[in-house]
Amino acid sequence: xxxxxxxxxxxxxxxxxxxxxxxxxxxxxxxxxxxxxxxxxxxxxxxxxxxxxxxxxxxxxxxxxxxxxxxxxxxxxxxxxxxxxxxxxxxxxxxxxxxx
Numbered sequence: 001x002x003x004x005x006x007x008x009x010x011x012x013x014x015x016x017x018x019x020x021x022x023x024x025x026x027x028x029x030x031x032x033x034x035x036x037x038x039x040x041x042x043x044x045x046x047x048x049x050x051x052x053x054x055x056x057x058x059x060x061x062x063x064x065x066x067x068x069x070x071x072x073x074x075x076x077x078x079x080x081x082x083x084x085x086x087x088x089x090x091x092x093x094x095x096x097x098x099x100x
Contacts, residue, residue, distance in 0.1 A: 007066070009093055012100040016066045027069050029092070033099040034081060036074060036092045038063050043076040054080040058095055070096075 007016040007029060019026035027038040034056025041059040058074035058081055070093045077086045077095075084098045 005066075009070075009096060009100075012097065014096060014100075018066060025064065027063060027066055029066065029069060029096060031096070031099060034058075034084070036060060036069060036095055038069060039075075043078055046078045051079070056081045056084060056086075056099060058086055058090070058092070060092055 001020045003018040005016045007014045014029050014031050017028045017030070025038070026040055029036050036058045037060075039059060039061040041057060043057065043059050046053075046055045046057055055078050058077040060069055060072035061075045063069045063072050070091075072092055073089045074086065074092060074095055076088055077090070081095070086095050086098065
């Protein structure tokens with residue numbers, strides 16, 4: 001099952017997506033600038049293979065819900081996201097508000 005919901009953070013709207021897969025979930029919160037995602041995100045591919053696209057993205061590991069993703073520290077972020085003040089360890093919600 002795929003669930004897509006609007007998500008409001010401090011008056012700013014994002015899109016929360018949950019894809020239920022066998023034995024795991026794929027979680028993502030995005031807007032038109034960038035996104036945060038569960039451990040399935042391959043930040044190295046975005047930084048290396050797709051570097052010219054300057055994708056704004058970050059990955060949190062060990063999250064099981066959208067709420068977990070909002071409150072977890074990002075374990076890894078893309079090089080391009082650093083232009084918005086993202087660094088490893090930033091909390092998901094804080095990262096999203098920096099791209100709002």
